[in-house]
Amino acid sequence: MILCVYTARLFHQAFISFRKYALEVTGLPADLHIILSDICCGAGHIDDIYPYFMRHAKQIFPMLDCMDDLRKISDLRVPANWYPEARVIERKVIFHAGPTNSGKTYHAIQRYLAAKSGVYCGPLKLLAHEIFEKSNNAGVPCDLVTGEERTFVNVEGRASDHVACTIEMCSVNTPYEVAVIDEIQMIRDPARGWAWTRALLGLCAEEIHICGEPAAIDFVKELMFTTGEEVEVHTYQRLTPFSILDQAVESLDNLRPGDCIVCFSKNDIYSISRQIEARGLECAVIYGSLPPGTKLSQAKKFNDPDDPCKILVATDAIGMGLNLSIKRIIFNSLVKPSINEKGEKQMETISTSQALQIAGRAGRFSSKFKEGEVTTMYRDDLLVLKEILSHSVDPIQTAGLHPTAEQLEMFAYHLPDATLSNLVDIFVSLSQVDGLYFVCNIDDFKFLADMIQHIPLNLRSRYVFCTAPINKKQTFVCTSFLKFARQFSRDEPLTFDWICRHISWPLAEPKNIKDLVHLEAVHDVLDLYLWLSYRFMDMFPETALVRQIQQELDDIIQQGVRNITRLIRATDTAVPGQATVKSGKAGSSDLISSRGQSGQRGQSGQKGEMMNSSLAGRLVRDGLLTPDLLRQLQREWSKDQKQDDTTRHAHGTEQHYNNNKGKSKKKKK
Numbered sequence: 088m089i090l091c092v093y094t095a096r097l098f099h100q101a102f103i104s105f106r107k108y109a110l111e112v113t114g115l116p117a118d119l120h121i122i123l124s125d126i127c128c129g130a131g132h133i134d135d136i137y138p139y140f141m142r143h144a145k146q147i148f149p150m151l152d153c154m155d156d157l158r159k160i161s162d163l164r165v166p167a168n169w170y171p172e173a174r175v176i177e178r179k180v181i182f183h184a185g186p187t188n189s190g191k192t193y194h195a196i197q198r199y200l201a202a203k204s205g206v207y208c209g210p211l212k213l214l215a216h217e218i219f220e221k222s223n224n225a226g227v228p229c230d231l232v233t234g235e236e237r238t239f240v241n242v243e244g245r246a247s248d249h250v251a252c253t254i255e256m257c258s259v260n261t262p263y264e265v266a267v268i269d270e271i272q273m274i275r276d277p278a279r280g281w282a283w284t285r286a287l288l289g290l291c292a293e294e295i296h297i298c299g300e301p302a303a304i305d306f307v308k309e310l311m312f313t314t315g316e317e318v319e320v321h322t323y324q325r326l327t328p329f330s331i332l333d334q335a336v337e338s339l340d341n342l343r344p345g346d347c348i349v350c351f352s353k354n355d356i357y358s359i360s361r362q363i364e365a366r367g368l369e370c371a372v373i374y375g376s377l378p379p380g381t382k383l384s385q386a387k388k389f390n391d392p393d394d395p396c397k398i399l400v401a402t403d404a405i406g407m408g409l410n411l412s413i414k415r416i417i418f419n420s421l422v423k424p425s426i427n428e429k430g431e432k433q434m435e436t437i438s439t440s441q442a443l444q445i446a447g448r449a450g451r452f453s454s455k456f457k458e459g460e461v462t463t464m465y466r467d468d469l470l471v472l473k474e475i476l477s478h479s480v481d482p483i484q485t486a487g488l489h490p491t492a493e494q495l496e497m498f499a500y501h502l503p504d505a506t507l508s509n510l511v512d513i514f515v516s517l518s519q520v521d522g523l524y525f526v527c528n529i530d531d532f533k534f535l536a537d538m539i540q541h542i543p544l545n546l547r548s549r550y551v552f553c554t555a556p557i558n559k560k561q562t563f564v565c566t567s568f569l570k571f572a573r574q575f576s577r578d579e580p581l582t583f584d585w586i587c588r589h590i591s592w593p594l595a596e597p598k599n600i601k602d603l604v605h606l607e608a609v610h611d612v613l614d615l616y617l618w619l620s621y622r623f624m625d626m627f628p629e630t631a632l633v634r635q636i637q638q639e640l641d642d643i644i645q646q647g648v649r650n651i652t653r654l655i656r657a658t659d660t661a662v663p664g665q666a667t668v669k670s671g672k673a674g675s676s677d678l679i680s681s682r683g684q685s686g687q688r689g690q691s692g693q694k695g696e697m698m699n700s701s702l703a704g705r706l707v708r709d710g711l712l713t714p715d716l717l718r719q720l721q722r723e724w725s726k727d728q729k730q731d732d733t734t735r736h737a738h739g740t741e742q743h744y745n746n747n748k749g750k751s752k753k754k755k756k
Contacts, residue, residue, distance in 0.1 A: 101144035108143060153501040154517075160497045161518040163488050163526070167314045170259055170289035179294045180316050182271075184301040185323030187447025194321070195267045195296040200227050202265035202294075204248035208257045208286050209269045210279075212236075213379050213408035218251040232256045234556060235617035236634075254282045259289035266292035270407065271299035271307065272440065272483060277528045280487020284524070287486075288314065300440065302480040310486065310523060326452040329459030331473055335466040336417050339363055344397035345414030345456055348464065349445055351402060351423035351437075357600060357655050359419065360400045364652040369394075372651055373401040373409070376558070378610050380641040381648055386411055388649075392455070406444040412454035416446050418463045421471055440480045442472065487527040490514050492550045499546050507549050508536040534559050539572040548575070551622050557615055563605065567612040571619065575626050583629040586616060592636055597647040599657040606644050613637040 109115065109123070119139045125131030167174065183191035199205040200222060207218045212233045222229035223240060231238040232252040240247055254268070268290075274283035287295070287310065297307060301322065308318045336342070339362055350356050353374055363370045371389040373382050382404070389399045390412045403423070405411060422434050423441075437445075450459025461476075463469045490511065498510045505513070511533055515526050535553040544552070552572055557564050567589065574581050586592075590609050597603040613633055620627035647654060 098144075101140070101148060105140050105143045156501055157498065157513070158517055158519070160494055161490075161514050163518050163524065164521045165313075166284065166488055166524065167288050169491075172260060172291050173289050174314065176262075176291055176293065178290075178292060178316055180297065180307075180311055180318045181294065182297045182299075182304055182307055182318050182320045183323065184299065184304055184320060186300070186325050187444060188327060188451050189323035189325050190452070191321075191323045192267075192269060192298045194323075195269075195298050196221070198294070198296060199249070199265050199267050200225055202249075202263075204263045205265040205267070206249070206257055206261070206263050206290070206292070207251040207267045207269070208254040208290075209251070209408075210254060210273055211408040212253055213382065214269060215251045215253050216379070217408070222249055222251065234621075235614050237621060254286055255279075257286050257290065259285065259291065261291065263290070263292040265294045265296060266290045267296045267298065269298045271297045272303050273299075274303070274306075274486045275483050276487060278531070279527070280525075281489035281527045282487075284486040284488060300480055302440070303483045306483040306486070306523075313523070325447070327450045327457050327459065329446060329449045329461055331476060332415075332460050332462040332469075335463045335469045337464070337466060339366060342368065342398055343415065345412065346397075346417055347399040347401060347405065347411070347413045347415070347448070348417045348419050349401060349403060349405070350419045352420075353402070355419055356400050356402065357651070361652045361655045363398055363400065368398055369396040370398040370400050371396050372648055373399065373404055375402055375404040376607050376611075377404075377648065378607070378637075378641045378644055380638070381645045382409060384645045385648060390454075403441065403445055405448055406441075410451065410454075411448055412451070412456060413449050413459070414456040415460040415462065416449045418442075418445075418461075418468060418472060421463070421468050421475070436471070437475065438481070439475055439478045442475045443480065446476065485523060485525045488520065488524050489527045489529070490518075492547060495550060496546055506536070506540050507546065507553065508533045508540065511536065531559060535568065538565065538569060542569075542572050542576045544572065544576055548623075552619075555615060555618055558608075558611060561608045561611060563608040564611050564615065568615060571615065575623065578626075580626050580628055581616065583632045586613075586629065586633060587636075594640065594643060596643055597654055600651075600654050601658065603644070603647045603651070603654055606640065606647065610637060610640055610644065613640065 109119070115123070119136075122131060122135050122139065126133060126135065181195075183195050185191040196207070196218065199207060199218075207215065207222075209215045209218065212235075215231060215233055219229050219231040219238070227249055228240050228247040229249040229251055230240060230247045232250055234253060234256060239245070257266075266286075268283065268286050271283060271287070274280050274287065276283075287297070287307070297303075304318075304320055311318050339359070342348075342363065348359055350359065353376075356372060356374055360370050360372055371385040373385050377385075385399075386409045388394050388396050390410070399405075399411065399413065421436050421442075423437055424432055424434055446459075446461040448459075449461055450456050461472070463472050495507070495510050495514065498514055499505065502510065502513070511529055515529065518526055520526060532553050535555065535557070536549070539549065539552060552568075552575075555568065557568055559565060570589065571581060574585070590612060594606060594609065595602075597606055613636070616627055616633050617630060617637070620630045620633075
């Protein structure tokens with residue numbers, strides 16, 4: 088069906104191109120000119136044009152000459168066959184199913200520690216690092232492998248029998264006794280699902296221990312049926328209960344020790360953290376773009392019973408990877424931005440799975456709060472939250488796939504003049520998947536491919552660069568990526584001095600939020616350098632020195648986050664047009680500005696200044712207005728305001744003069 092649609096689309100595009108060519112070209116080829124003349128005179132048939140049409144179509148769509156070969160290469164219907172080493176092993180698959188805080192991962196890790204060799208595959212660097220430390224503390228030598236880091240516990244650098252890694256980095260060629268795949272429900276993730284599919288189908292382990300939501304059980308069984316492997320299911324119940332409260336918080340005055348306010352926007356985090364500290368309370372802050380060290384530092388501050396910080400403001404980044412002592416989860420919003428399978432950004436209500444993942448952080452078994460509570464900041468949202476949590480999690484139905492470098496190289500052999508972005512587009516258009524799979528979103532990959540298309544790189548290097556995990560919203564990160572690729576193409580190693588000049592090292596502590604955001608971007612650039620250093624060691628040779636300054640940068644960012652309310656105040660003072668936050672003790676009305684920024688309802692009685700601030704914030708966030716343009720507009724508004732004031736002053740002076748003049752005339756009379 089997909090092939091028929093794609094072929095029909097190609098035919099239509101070729102037809103339009105051929106018609107335009109025949110009508111607009113200054114000189115038609117003689118043979119085509121004669122055929123068209125014969126048809127016009129009634130001496131020929133319309134079908135006589137077909138060979139010329141096909142000749143033109145193959146010129147603009149070279150893949151037509153090798154369509155059958157390309158379809159074979161992009162046939163993704165049996166991905167289990169991509170891993171012949173795993174297929175010759177009789178693997179035992181154990182599914183540990185349960186909600187958060189049920190002990191499912193604990194039982195899988197106990198088997199991992201008892202094995203002669205094992206690999207742990209997690210979704211986050213923090214989780215891999217946690218298992219790395221837990222394993223070594225238990226006397227089981229374990230290495231750490233993430234995209235940006237390799238840590239070998241053996242002093243001679245030999246690999247240990249156990250390894251903890253992020254799931255993209257797991258080896259499907261190394262044999263293990265036990266493998267643990269954590270958070271299996273992410274196999275349906277539109278961007279990263281392919282990594283879980285690859286691990287599940289490809290790991291060469293005698294035992295595969297899968298941890299995740301019960302919603303994935305039936306799907307995993309169906310997937311394993313295609314490999315001839317049975318699934319043994321162990322189910323677990325939550326170790327500590329949590330309850331949904333009947334009242335919303337409604338005001339920050341009603342916060343209690345152990346509360347965690349969950350936001351889906353950094354702007355909301357900035358706003359709420361300032362309002363909390365205006366009430367004389369300390370709060371910790373955790374969001375996704377913070378470095379791992381800063382997240383752990385903020386978590387430690389919040390968990391420390393002797394620290395006066397008893398409130399946490401966080402995004403859904405707390406849903407995985409951090410052990411937190413939370414009594415009550417408070418949803419500030421139930422709407423978050425997401426990227427669909429087509430790569431389009433959309434705002435949508437959180438799913439039952441997402442709500443449970445976050446709510447489950449309340450009342451952890453290992454924390455001092457043995458029972459958790461869940462509620463919302465706003466009364467209207469509480470009914471919605473109860474409705475969301477009353478549903479069962481939607482069962483998983485498909486798993487992600489992604490074209491490999493080898494597949495694209497075979498495509499490039501047939502289409503040597505196509506760009507990498509075009510190769511991927513053609514691959515996805517021709518790809519055939521059965522009902523169990525989907526092709527992951529490749530917009531980020533194509534974005535990077537288009538960015539460096541003008542740089543001369545071989546296909547394999549270009550592919551590796553385009554799989555780098557970078558945030559394309561960060562301008563400085565994208566600029567650095569481009570410079571890295573350009574330097575690489577010149578065969579010039581990126582030295583420590585070069586990277587220091589590029590990031591303007593050493594860096595000062597942040598003075599406002601803009602500085603803090605830039606430091607986070609610099610940290611991401613150093614992550615990118617380290618990520619590339621493990622793929623191109625000769626060209627990115629300064630791993631140890633870069634890691635050292637990254638640690639120093641982490642300390643600087645930690646200091647900035649500890650003083651985040653001071654940074655927010657400095658930002659508000661420096662840029663009056665940015666979102667302002669009321670201070671002082673008020674009711675729930677002081678939350679309206681932050682709530683309006685997250686796309687939820689506001690109230691009509693707000694001041695014009697606050698409405699304008701919210702509009703400016705939305706324009707910047709939506710990419711319709713850059714911060715630089717906003718500042719330029721503010722300067723122009725300020726200049727216009729001064730001119731107006733000058734004009735009014737001059738007019739007033741003139742009027743005052745005329746009035747005085749009139750009075751003097753009256754006196755003379």
